[in-house]
Amino acid sequence: MDTKNYHVGDNFDEMFTKEGQVRPHYADFLKLLGKTSAKRMSHLQHSANKTQVAMGMTFNVYHDNQGIEKILHLDIVPRIIPNAEWKKLEAGLKQRIYALNLFIQDIYNDQKALKDKIVPVDLVLGSKDFLKPCIGMTPPKGIWCHITGTDLVRNNDGNYYILEDNLRCPSGVSYMLESREIIKRAYPDLFNQLGVMPVSDYPVKLLKMLQYISNKEKPVVGVLTPGIYNSAYFEHSYLALQMGVELVSGVDLLVKDKKVYMQTTKGLEQIDVLYRRIDDTFLDPLTFNPISMLGVPGIFQAYKAGNIAIANAPGTGVADDKAVYAYVPRLIKYYLGEDPILENVPTYLCREEKDRQYVLDHIEDLVVKETNAAGGYGMLIGPKSTKEEHAKFRNLIKSNPTNYIAQPTLSLSTVPTLTENEGLQGRHVDLRPYILYGEDIEVIPGALTRVALKKGSLVVNSSQGGGSKDTWVLYG
Amino acid sequence: MLSRVANSMYWLGRYLERAENYARFIDVNFNLMLDLPPDLKAQWEPLIYITGDEHLYKQKYTGFDRKDVVHFLAFDKDNPNSILSSISFARENARVIRENLTKETWENLNELYHFVQRRSEKKDWIKDDPRAFFESVKNQVLLLYGLAESTVARTEGWYFRQLGMNLERADKTSRIVDVKYHILLPAPTLVGTPLDFLHWTALLKSVTAFNTYRRLYGNIEPAKVVEFLLLNKYFPRSAFYCIREAESCLHKISGSSDSGYQNTAEKAVGELRSRLEFTDVEEIIQVGLHEYIDKLQVKINQISDKVNTNFFQIKDNFITQNSLQE
Numbered sequence: 121m122d123t124k125n126y127h128v129g130d131n132f133d134e135m136f137t138k139e140g141q142v143r144p145h146y147a148d149f150l151k152l153l154g155k156t157s158a159k160r161m162s163h164l165q166h167s168a169n170k171t172q173v174a175m176g177m178t179f180n181v182y183h184d185n186q187g188i189e190k191i192l193h194l195d196i197v198p199r200i201i202p203n204a205e206w207k208k209l210e211a212g213l214k215q216r217i218y219a220l221n222l223f224i225q226d227i228y229n230d231q232k233a234l235k236d237k238i239v240p241v242d243l244v245l246g247s248k249d250f251l252k253p254c255i256g257m258t259p260p261k262g263i264w265c266h267i268t269g270t271d272l273v274r275n276n277d278g279n280y281y282i283l284e285d286n287l288r289c290p291s292g293v294s295y296m297l298e299s300r301e302i303i304k305r306a307y308p309d310l311f312n313q314l315g316v317m318p319v320s321d322y323p324v325k326l327l328k329m330l331q332y333i334s335n336k337e338k339p340v341v342g343v344l345t346p347g348i349y350n351s352a353y354f355e356h357s358y359l360a361l362q363m364g365v366e367l368v369s370g371v372d373l374l375v376k377d378k379k380v381y382m383q384t385t386k387g388l389e390q391i392d393v394l395y396r397r398i399d400d401t402f403l404d405p406l407t408f409n410p411i412s413m414l415g416v417p418g419i420f421q422a423y424k425a426g427n428i429a430i431a432n433a434p435g436t437g438v439a440d441d442k443a444v445y446a447y448v449p450r451l452i453k454y455y456l457g458e459d460p461i462l463e464n465v466p467t468y469l470c471r472e473e474k475d476r477q478y479v480l481d482h483i484e485d486l487v488v489k490e491t492n493a494a495g496g497y498g499m500l501i502g503p504k505s506t507k508e509e510h511a512k513f514r515n516l517i518k519s520n521p522t523n524y525i526a527q528p529t530l531s532l533s534t535v536p537t538l539t540e541n542e543g544l545q546g547r548h549v550d551l552r553p554y555i556l557y558g559e560d561i562e563v564i565p566g567a568l569t570r571v572a573l574k575k576g577s578l579v580v581n582s583s584q585g586g587g588s589k590d591t592w593v594l595y596g
Numbered sequence: 597m598l599s600r601v602a603n604s605m606y607w608l609g610r611y612l613e614r615a616e617n618y619a620r621f622i623d624v625n626f627n628l629m630l631d632l633p634p635d636l637k638a639q640w641e642p643l644i645y646i647t648g649d650e651h652l653y654k655q656k657y658t659g660f661d662r663k664d665v666v667h668f669l670a671f672d673k674d675n676p677n678s679i680l681s682s683i684s685f686a687r688e689n690a691r692v693i694r695e696n697l698t699k700e701t702w703e704n705l706n707e708l709y710h711f712v713q714r715r716s717e718k719k720d721w722i723k724d725d726p727r728a729f730f731e732s733v734k735n736q737v738l739l740l741y742g743l744a745e746s747t748v749a750r751t752e753g754w755y756f757r758q759l760g761m762n763l764e765r766a767d768k769t770s771r772i773v774d775v776k777y778h779i780l781l782p783a784p785t786l787v788g789t790p791l792d793f794l795h796w797t798a799l800l801k802s803v804t805a806f807n808t809y810r811r812l813y814g815n816i817e818p819a820k821v822v823e824f825l826l827l828n829k830y831f832p833r834s835a836f837y838c839i840r841e842a843e844s845c846l847h848k849i850s851g852s853s854d855s856g857y858q859n860t861a862e863k864a865v866g867e868l869r870s871r872l873e874f875t876d877v878e879e880i881i882q883v884g885l886h887e888y889i890d891k892l893q894v895k896i897n898q899i900s901d902k903v904n905t906n907f908f909q910i911k912d913n914f915i916t917q918n919s920l921q922e
Contacts, residue, residue, distance in 0.1 A: 174703050174707060175703060175706075176694075176703070348691060357692075357694040360695035365695075369600070372600050382598055385599055385752065385849065385907045385908075386597075
């Protein structure tokens with residue numbers, strides 16, 4: 121397939137330099153591309169799509185009772201990361217997760233960071249993700265954020281920036297695992313030749329971590345799902361299957377004498393660890409949201425009594441607030457005495473008058489985000505929006521400043537992506553590696569690379585036209 | 597095993613078997629109609645009666661046109677028992693317990709679902725000869741059975757699935773026998789004629805039993821066919837055989853010995869098994885075949901209810917156990 125006409129824009133391209141030279145870690149892949157016809161490439165793409173449907177790798181978009189099942193488009197051109205680059209990411213992520221965990225432990229206990237005025241008191245205590253019932257808690261082994269899926273982007277300066285920490289049950293890891301299986305079939309030889317680090321042992325590591333956080337020698341582990349109507353249901357059941365543990369929903373569980381039991385055909389069986397994929401406040405209608413139908417009444421008391429371990433620990437979300445995000449570099453310095461290895465995107469907090477004025481004056485150059493929204497919703501991309509939208513967000517910010525932050529528009533890096541009619545075109549990507557915190561902190565050598573399939577688009581979310589790419593971390 | 601998972605296993609077994617049997621019903625009726633003498637009108641009405649959904653059918657359709665009947669039984673989403681509905685339900689049940697199934701099982705069931713959807717969109721029921729569709733459904737269900745047979749561990753889940761399959765199969769075989777009650781001969785004098793023979797042959801073929809029957813019994817005689825399909829001890833689709841298998845599944849689930857009972861489900865299924873075991877076909881004919889089959893179906897439904905209260909509604913189960921102790 122020809123790449124002569126491939127256009128590198130103002131952004132950083134992962135495969136080609138500005139001068140159109142292939143980057144060394146992509147050289148072998150480019151050679152293979154040269155030997156592969158365009159027809160063959162679209163055939164590979166087609167069979168990748170078909171495999172996804174056959175595997176049921178679908179997420180649900182429920183419009184009528186039948187439901188529409190969509191696949192997350194998997195582009196067959198991989199995103200490749202050389203080892204040296206990965207080493208830095210790995211070190212930076214470990215450092216960050218370690219500091220964030222200390223921060224969560226601190227604010228639910230001694231609150232030193234608040235007393236030392238590292239983070240404004242009201243920003244933390246006023247956050248809806250600060251859960252009062254967790255005050256005074258130390259979860260098993262002192263670990264709060266067991267599973268993290270940090271979002272990073274690469275700006276046109278070639279540097280990676282942390283975009284979001286995603287400490288609350290990040291999804292997408294099943295796509296990382298299944299995409300690898302599909303892409304392996306497309307380029308069997310290349311995998312050997314390049315030396316791509318495997319990701320397939322993720323479920324083993326996940327299970328080991330979940331067992332580690334229990335006091336029991338052979339704990340019973342389960343994945344707690346909101347059920348089949350959740351868009352990530354495929355992933356919940358996939359992870360349970362891969363770990364060989366039960367997939368449970370709220371109706372399967374009940375609490376007796378502060379212990380959690382599963383209802384089985386043989387009566388009640390105690391469960392010791394839950395990898396929960398439902399939000400904090402839906403966990404227990406007695407402690408949190410009383411109308412939650414998804415949770416288990418009384419589970420929080422069982423958790424407090426130390427009879428069940430929950431990953432991620434309830435209350436973790438407070439460190440994932442987009443306003444807290446701005447303080448993470450300072451928190452790393454405060455808790456670890458180190459400079460952050462990975463940079464934050466500069467962030468303007470609308471709660472602070474100086475920042476707010478800057479945001480109001482420069483809104484057309486900035487990305488404005490709600491502090492507590494996810495999935496690319498509640499967001500304004502200044503340069504791509506109309507005057508009316510700018511005005512609307514100025515008013516929103518003025519009426520509720522603490523709810524908004526703003527960041528300069530980054531130019532996300534691109535990777536060549538197979539398009540339907542125009543061959544390979546650069547499309548913007550982000551990067552979501554997964555990090556497990558058990559006995560050690562471990563960064564899985566791979567990631568979910570999300571790609572904005574629309575030309576020029578910077579929104580990579582699956583709900584808004586995003587797809588994915590397999591991510592290869594090389595041994596060398 | 598989680599009660600919810602056991603419940604889904606059970607219904608996965610039932611729905612797959614239901615879809616397969618519907619495919620058989622329709623396929624056989626097609627073959628039968630092709631053999632009819634030219635002056636006789638094709639009968640599609642009996643198919644609606646044996647499924648017991650005539651009420652629902654009449655709300656939507658007038659008359660018993662072949663295309664309507666085939667659409668209703670195979671592709672109608674409003675019919676909860678159509679092949680399309682059964683396969684969708686089977687898949688939904690599989691989906692909520694996917695972590696308990698092998699990858700091959702899930703992928704093939706998923707493929708079957710997409711296949712039925714596609715044929716539905718292509719309006720297969722208006723084809724002159726849609727038999728290829730029914731053949732495919734049958735084969736794909738059998739493939740799933742084969743996969744399960746050779747890959748699924750014989751633990752609780754397997755027995756719940758087999759329990760569902762066997763109860764469903766007993767019910768459906770009894771309905772197939774009942775079809776003869778509904779298919780009318782043009783005149784009573786035609787009993788024992790080649791036309792009558794054709795009907796009985798078609799009936800046997802619909803459960804892949806024709807050759808086995810011939811080898812075991814020889815001539816086609818109504819009483820013998822009834823005995824074969826309801827009471828035979830060796831034929832895996834006979835009502836007795838299926839009920840005995842269902843009983844054995846329940847024993848495996850509770851871990852009890854092969855005789856007696858430990859819960860109300862085992863009691864109900866054991867009772868029905870022994871009735872079938874010690875009944876002569878003459879007694880059935882005396883009671884009236886149709887009436888006998890009706891009662892049989894009611895009993896099978898009662899067993900299903902008992903399975904539900906004993907294993908799936910675990911809280912009710914505790915109450916039952918307490919009351920048994922008192």
